Amino acid sequence: MLKPPSDMPMYGNIEKSPLDFSEVDTRLPMLVYMSREKRPGYDHNKKAGAMNALVRASAIMSNGPFILNLDCDHYVYNSKAFREGMCFMMDRGGDRLCYVQFPQRFEGIDPSDRYANHNTVFFDINMRALDGLQGPVYVGTGCLFRRIALYGFDPPRSKDHSPGFCGCCLPRGRKASASNANPEETMALRMGDFDGDSMNLATFPKKFGNSSFLIDSIPVAEFQGRPLADHPSVKNGRPPGALTIPREILDASIVAEAISVVSCWYEEKTEWGTRVGWIYGSVTEDVVTGYRMHNRGWKSVYCVTQRDAFRGTAPINLTDRLHQVLRWATGSVEIFFSRNNALFASSKMKGTTKDCIPQCWHISLHIHLPHCLLLPSSTLPFLRAVHCANTQCHLPDIPTYHHRHALSPGHAGDQVVWNCTGRVVAK
Template identity: 35%
Template sequence: WSDEAQNLKMMYEDMKSRVEHVVESGKVEAEFITCDQFRGVFDLWTHKFTRHDHPTIIQVLQNSETDMDDTKEYTMPNLIYLSREKSKVSPHHFKAGALNTLLRVSAAMTNSPVILTLDCDMYSNDPTTPNRALCYLTDPNLKSILGYVQFPQKFQGISKNDIYACEYKRLFDINMVGFDGLMGPNYVGTGCFFNRRAFYGTPSNLIFHEIDELSPNQIAHKSIKAKYVLELAHNVAGCIYEHNTNWGSKIGFRYGSLVEDYYTGLMIHGLGWRTVFCCPKRAAFYGDAPKTLIDVVNQQKRWCIGL
């Protein structure tokens, strides 16, 4: 038991007690706010702030233009917290709606041509994975028609006999390889690197965005902390922004299905985009498999009702 481990334990216990206190009191008191940049965010958390009804929150936690690592040798990547606006009187379209909000806000702030979608219960297992995806997405013979690169879902903690069939070999190993010989695999909701352009029409016909700055071909040249950029990001994260637009029907992740991932993948294929299945020996991403029957039932229920 090292001093470092003891310090980590103490830090965790301190964080746990502060979180529990905030949950019980319903607010973040001034003594718990250690940085001025977060003060304005926590001021939004009032008694009216609920999971179903709250304003947009966008907070730049790391800025690649200014932030360095502890050694001052390497630039840190952008890290931005986003919580979209929600209202009980406006549909939020579950995961597809959240992904479309991320798509628009990221366009307003950086407009990177490549987008990775990864579920919160998955984590990276190979730092070379982006390089593998970019080999396809930047291939001059493929890039103009390639919609996304899909990696298989892999799970840790599966028992020797896999009595609950949690490995999903048919879905993630067998079917994917077969589809790769056709137009390519379908989108399975996680572990996927998208070509941003694929969300805006066919390879030969761009559906123009209602805001020029969010066009997939636009170069974001302003600082992510610029007032105009943050105002635009808040605007496109609003719960009424999509009203009377093509979002969810012709642009972005598609609405109208409990399985928005498969539906979106089918629509992208239908528009003429090809996709690629990449299955390296070392798993690109890992998730944790259910360990009990109750966990399996809960997972299947969550998937079946689209949550």
């Protein structure tokens, strides 16, 4: 852990540097490298488990109301993209946004994109279309989250917002049963509504675990993530100047608490991975995690910046690419046959989204299944042609194009989380 910066600005010293930094605040953001505890007998839940440990540790150490999630094989290509994402979050009504998803863009792919690594149909058609409905799906990286949405709360004013479909299209009985279908699931913690009885703090240790630091940080993150109350139309706003109060400096007891929330037993008998944080048990945990938020009524935004916000690497040899798409196709099938199928969505999910998400899965299966069929027979030229036709890429003129083995499936690596308050937490 780098030494945490003080709250006061620290201006550069002219004598020590040839450049004049006398009016520049030279503090570095706090950087923490975190490695969660893993033990035999405790499922670490792969990426979803890593993300949940990061969310808890960062709640204790900096509690940024917004969190940027980047995979280890991606990097920031446009620092101004953060501001664009935050504009959506801070806009009027932005407090009902759970995340801002940026497109995934890749480097090092051959010009003909023979393995369809750019996923053009998905990132430039499907995701843009979903943006016009309830918002894009979460695709695992390049995503700016509202911390409170990750905690499984309903969006603010959820009672004021009626479902997106016309009530008369549903038989009365069905509508009533949709909203009461699973009281445990739909009766989320209505932090933003502040209607007193719905925020039952007594249930928090069962949901979030026994860390009182963590539980106390939850209302703070909710408050700090609200839009500025600078206009009468801003409901539930944060008064100007509310964020300028000095922060507590990290001491040994806070660091000890952060270590305890990343221990392998912390999640036992809590709702981490089931209703709180990244959801466990799916090979495409990202899609399920985003879907659960949409199902509570949160909206998301697709933010396509002129200069790519982030860039990453993709598997550029056929075997690795096939393993990747096999995983995605497995995830799609798995979701289809689970309670996370949008056909069973709650009444808070927009009707049009309910209709479209299964369509997207259909498209995804259409694209990915041919890849999967190819897996055992990737050398057959005929199947390769089918594969390329399905993924809309050109067949290369020279089949022996040199493949670089940049990545292998499930390559080791870590998640990086930026807590968007100037402090950085990483694993």
